[in-house]
Amino acid sequence: MEICLARTSEQGSRQLVYAAIGERDSEDHMKDAYVSNAGVAEPSNFVMSEKGKTMQDDFWRETIEILTKQASQLRSIVQQYLV
Incomplete structure (x- = not known):
C-alpha cells in the first residue's frame, strides 16, 4: 500500500509548487482548486x-x-x- 500511496519529499514538494505557481496564465482555474498529480482534480x-x-x-x-x-x-x- 505504501508504494501506491506514499510520495517522496521531492514528489510532495512538486504538488505544493504547482499549487502555488502552476497555470499562471489561467489563475481563475486554480482558485479554490484541488490539486493532485500536478493538475486540478475534482475533490472527493x-x-x-x-x-x-x-x-x-x-x-x-x-x-x-x-x-x-x-x-x-x-x-x-x-x-x-x-x-
Whole structure:
C-alpha cells in the first residue's frame, strides 16, 4: 500500500509548487482548486460533505494552535485568518 500511496519529499514538494505557481496564465482555474498529480482534480465526496468541511475546519484550527504555541509572534499574523 505504501508504494501506491506514499510520495517522496521531492514528489510532495512538486504538488505544493504547482499549487502555488502552476497555470499562471489561467489563475481563475486554480482558485479554490484541488490539486493532485500536478493538475486540478475534482475533490472527493467526503471533502465536499458537511463532515469533511468540519474536519477541515478542525484541522486548520489545530494547526494554527500548534504554530502559535511554537512561535507566539505568529499569533498576531494568523489572528486575521481565524474565524
